Amino acid sequence: MPKIPFSSRRYGRYYFRRRVRLLDGKDIHVIVPLSTCDGQEARERVAILSAQFDRVRRTVNAYFEHNQTLDANTIKALFETELRDCLSKLIMELHDPSRDPAACVRDYRTMASALDIAQRPGTTNELTDAHRQMLAAQGHDEMDIEWVACDLDRECGKDIIADEMMALMAEGLGLEPTNAVVARLKHVHLQAMAEAHRLASHFLDEDVQSAFDQEEALLAKRRANGAPLTFAPPQPATSPPIALPSPVLAPAETNAASHPDCVFKTYHAMRFSEVIPSVLEQARVNGHWTRGLAQYERVLRTFAWITGDKPLGDYNHADVAKYKNGLMRMPRDFRPAKAFERPFAEVVAGLKVGRHNARSLNTVKRDLSYMSTAYDLLAEDLWAPKIPNTKALDFLKTKLPKQNKVTEETVRPVWTREHMRCLFSSPIWVGGGGHLHRLDQAGGSDVWHDAAYWLPILLYYTHASLNEIAGLRADEIFLDEPVPNLKIDDNDLRAEDGVPGGTKNAHRRRRIPVHEEILRLGFADYVKAIRAEGHAALFPELFLNEARIGGHQFRNIAWRHMVGWIGLHMDIPSNEHSGKIADMQSIRALGSSSYAEANAPDMVRADVMGHARTGTNAKHYSKRIESHGLYQVLGEYREFMAEFVTVTTNHLQPYPVKLLPINHRSRTGKPRLRRS
Incomplete structure (x- = not known):
């Protein structure tokens, strides 16, 4: 590839380089890492930076001319x-x-x-x-x-x-x-x-x-x-005309005979959006949907939006196909809630769905399943079918092509041990600055303890999922027992709609031994410090913002910058088909891959990872905790993990616990390399 102007390449990565002499005689050198190894992408980024650089230079020189x-x-x-x-x-x-x-x-x-x-x-x-x-x-x-x-x-x-x-x-x-x-x-x-x-x-x-x-x-x-420009609708200059009395509406018809096309026993004129609150409440009372009601509400409102929010009596099975096809016409990352005030046909006309941004069929099946539950609830009254023992709207009978949950084109790539060692060599663990300078090589030599320090280490050595670790309570850590361990279970931190949660199924509720390397780095002292502050959460800074809590908060304030740090030193694994890059869940995949050896007991691997056991003996007859005791089993699991998991933090030194003010904890800021 021809040389890219205003750039240099070092260890396979591109850098933007410019030098300028200003009117005051100063020579200034600018070097900006482009965070890419791809030549075409580097060429585009250099062009953008060059244009911005020239604009700034002209602006600055203009100031000198006018002193x-x-x-x-x-x-x-x-x-x-x-x-x-x-x-x-x-x-x-x-x-x-x-x-x-x-x-x-x-x-x-x-x-x-x-x-x-x-x-x-x-x-x-x-x-x-x-x-x-x-x-x-x-x-x-x-x-x-x-x-x-x-x-x-x-x-x-x-x-x-x-x-x-x-x-x-x-x-x-x-x-x-x-x-x-x-x-x-x-x-x-x-x-x-x-x-x-x-x-x-x-x-x-x-x-x-x-x-x-x-x-x-x-x-x-x-x-x-x-005076601020507000977004409130402008008020008319004159007083609004007096509204004429509205005609009294006739009550909703209850006789379907006057509506021969109605497929229900009774015709109801209220629109679908009007019954959504009652459907949610009925589902909650009956135990169908007890947590995450906001997600179910989004599905119901999306159905109303796609189908035109008709009177209940006007719906029929054709609306099921219309809903399914509407979901298929929306890209994976499209958020319909932002477009509810506009007609669906108008919005979808501007959307483009291709091979790599299509909505997952499993997501479509999930939404259809939610709507099937909503229909079953409405069929007890408002949507009672005209023909007994039938379903007027059968959401589960829609035809969808088969799709594996994970395919070559959708799988998220895995991290390697070298990537983890690179991450654990960043200033967060070897010495950097404080608030927003945790990934700054020139920020200082402090090592602070919070989720930014401990959460990636715990993910690597326990192979638990992000929300399982981010949502731990301080009293779910048992370090004084014969085998130090942590407990993964439903709790109030991961609660939704007031219902404790946080684990997908019964297999995820487990005890995990704490790796010796975690203890060597001083995890016990951190737990004591958090308990001394009186916090319920092991990482309280992840629960300050009600809109984003736990793992979601950690992704926003820390993890995206950690990925940036790795990207400055190594290529980040990515799926060439979908463009997905390795994520925090990929650390769990790395842990599972460590056990993919011939002599690794599959039943122990399943217990440690929180997966379902396979085989009759493993499922029904092996009751080792009951027969041999919890601590013997945890000790065996600890030896198993020590045998198959490679230690990537042996270059780190333990530091005395240091805590930032709680609203500054885990806010790493962007990665910055020391200028040479």
Whole structure:
């Protein structure tokens, strides 16, 4: 492949390199890792960075020509430049035929609010109760507020702007790039981006659509005298006309004879969406759905959306096929809840489903199963079939092609021991900084103890799943017993809708011996420290945010940055068909692979992993815990794990327990390599 301009390649990985001499005579060298080994991808990223680099260089040199400093006029100029640049990009997105302008506008609304919050000094990537109240006052509903939380955590935080770029700008302005100066420049850029997204959210306004220059029309809507642009619908200038009395509606018909096409005993005029709350309550009381009611509600509302939310009496078996086909036309990562206010046909016309983004058939079967349960509940009354002993809507009889749960194209790749050793050699375990600098090689030499430190180690040596470890209680760790162990069981931390949970089935409820390497690194002292603080959760920082708890929270604040660290040093395993990369569950797959040897007892492997045993003897006759005692069996399991699991942390030294303030724990920040 021809050489890529402004790049270098070292150990197979590409880096962006530029040098510039500013008007004050300073030579500045910029080296940015591109986090890829693919030449084509590197070429595209270099082109993007080069354009941004040249824009910053021109801006900085312009300040030197006018001999400006970081005063009010300079800040205003920076703001205006970034605002116009960002707004022009958003307008281009809105004109992209492959994107839905209405969906973009809704996204810009939430992103504007997320950026508004992110630019405030001291703000973390989480919404507080005060933030939620403020957003509600600005016109956001509950769903929008949750999307603001998602945007703030993933796309709109302070870390979307590189410190290196702001430091370069500061030096070009003749300022020492201190943390305060860099933070101030970030603040200006985030403010400008927030204003650009806020203006772009008004793109579909009639005056903007009729304007020759839409960008200028949007800029004319800028906040005057600091007054915020809200998302509440505009109020009419005159008083609304007095509404005429509504005609009294006739009661819902109960005689199906006047509706010959009705397949039910009685015809009910209420719409499907109106009965969803009663279906959920009935399912909960009858024991069908006791946990995760929000997921079931999403399925029911998606059914109403796809089928047009008709009166109950108008439904028939054709709506089952319509629902199934509608699910198949939605990509895997599409969230229908964001489009419920628009007709399904209009939304689905803009969706593209290909080989690699198709919805899993197992997911479709799951949703059909949920709807089958809902039908059975409604068939007791509102949907009682006209013909006895039949199903008017049979969701389980739909025809779907067979699909293995895991195929070559859908399987998630596994980590190797070398990847784990690379991770455990990062500053989190050998010495780094504090809050948001845990993966910074130049951040310091501190080792802090929290979920960021212990959770990956526990995953590697126990082979448990992410939520099993993230949702452990401090009193589920038994280190003073003859064989130190931890208990995986349903508990209140993993509860949903007030019902304790967290394990898939009875096989997952188990005791796992604690590996000697975990004890060597000082796990017992950490458990004592957490108990001394009075926390119920072993990792309390993962349960501060009600919107994201446990493993989901850990993925957002720590794991994605850990993957970034590995990516700076090694190629990350990925599926060439689906693009999936190794994830936290892949650590469990690595553990299971360690036992795939001829002399590894399959029954012991199943017990340790929490899998179902196979074979009559293993299922029904082997009762070793009852016959030989818990601790003898745990001791045997510990020896089994020690024999087959390779220790990858033997280069680490145990450190005295050090705890950050709870709201700073496990917030690693982006990985940063020491400059050579």
